[in-house]
Amino acid sequence: MKICTSAMGVIFRREFSAYFATPLAYVFVLIFLVLSSVFTFYLGGFYERSQADLTTFFNFHPWLYLFLVPAISMRLWAEERSSGVIELLTTLPITQLDAVLGKFLAAWAFCGLAIVLTFPLWITVNYLGAPDNGIIIAAYWGSWLMAGSFLAIGCCMSALSKSQVIAFILTVVVCFLFILMGFPLVLDLFTGWAPSILLDAIAGLSFLTHFQSVSRGVLSLHDTLYYFTMIVVWLAATVYVLQVSQD
C-alpha cells in the first residue's frame, strides 16, 4: 500500500483542527497541565528533593498518559463508525493507510502540543538552579515517543469498537499491561519456570523499562527504536482491523 502524502496531509489538517472545534482540546490541555503539576509538586516532592531536575515530573508521565491518552484516542475510529462517517472516508479516493496515519499524526501532534505547554516547569527549574538541559530535552523527546506508543495502541482499540467507552477501557487495559510488564508483579509469574530469555523479552516490551532510561536522559537508539516499532506495529494492526471489519 502506497502512502499519498497529500491525502494524509489533508486528513491531518482536518483532524488537528477538529480538536479545537470543540472544548476537547482546551479541557485536555488544562487537565494535563494541572495533573502534571500536582504530581510533580505534591506527590513527587519537587521542592523537598532540592534538586534542579525534572525527574519527578517525567516519572509520573506513564501514569498520566495511562488515562489521558486513551481519552484522545478513543474517538479516532469509534466515532467515525458510530456516526457513519467511516463510510464517507472509505469511499473517498484515499487509502486506509493515509487515513490511519493522518489521524494518528494529528493526535500525536496534539499530544506534543500539550507536552510542550509544560514549559513553565522547565523555566522554573532553570530559574531555581542549573539543571542539565540536555537531559530534559531527551526526556521530553522520550515522553512524546511514549505518548505516541500509547496513542497507536488506542488507535487500534478504537478501530475495534463502535463504542468510545469500550475503546477507552480496552486501551487503558492494554497500556496498563505494557507498563506492568517490567514489574515483578508480572515477571514473578514467569520466574522459576520460564527461560530467562523469555523474561528479558517480556521486561523488554515494557513501556516503563524503556522510559526509565529515557527519563534519566539516556537517549539510546535502542529505546527510540522500541517506541517507533510499537507505533508501526499497532498502526499496521489498525489498518488490518479496519480492513477486516469492512466485510
Added chain:
Amino acid sequence: MIVIDKISKHFGSITAVDMISFSVSTGEVLGFLGPNGAGKSTTMKMITGYLPPDHGTIQVCGFDTVDSPLEAKRNIGYLPEGAASYGDMVVQDYLSFIADIRHLKKEKKKRALDSAITNMALEKVLWQKIETLSKGFKRRVALAQAILHDPKVLILDEPTDGLDPNQKYQVRELIRNLSTDKIVIISTHILEEVGAVCSRAMIIAAGKVVADSTPDELARQATQAALPQQHGHDILPALNEVFRTLTAGSMQ
C-alpha cells in the same frame, strides 16, 4: 459505464445480494426500488467500494473496484444512507476539505465549491456547524459533497429522504439536469420518485433483481396484468401494484 458481473454479498448466514448482474451506461438514471432490507444499499456500498463483494466483479468507468479502488473512487460521487458528515465542521470547511481530498486546486476548487453551494442553496448556512443544521440541510450538504468534483458516476442512497416537498422537487430537478452526461443510481422506496426522475427502474427483492425496465414499461405490464382499469398516464398506482406483486414473497 458501470458493469456489474454476478456480485454476491453475505453477512453471516444472510444473503444480502445474490448474484446480481447488470450494466448502466452514461445518461441513464437508474432507480433501485425495493423493500427495506432488499439489498439496495448493500449493492450501492459495493459499487462505491465501501464493501468488497464476496463474489463477482464491479467495473466503474473501466476500473475494477477491488483491483484499482482509488481510480474507481475518483469517478464516483456518493451520498451515503443517512447522509453522514463531520458534524463538528462548518459547511464551508467541510466542502473545502472534500475538495482538497479530491485534488481540486485553486480556481477549479473555487468554481466547484461555488457551483455545489449554489446548486444546493447552501449560502445561508455556510458558516454553521453541520450538526446544528436541520435534516434537510444536512442532506443537501451531503449531496453537495457528492457532486462537488463533477463525477461521472453518482450513487445516491435515498437522496430525498427527510426533505420537504419543495426540497424534494429541487433535488429531483437537480438529478434530471445532471443526468445527460452522467450515470446516476438512486435508491428509494418512494415510487413517485422513480416515475419522476428515472429513465430505468430496477426492482430488487431478497437480493435479486426481479424487474428491470423503464418505469412506463413496468407500469404498462402491471396495468395489463392486474389493473386493467388504470389509465396509461397515471403510472403511480400501477407501479405500486407491480412493486407489491414482485416483492411480496420476500417480505415474509
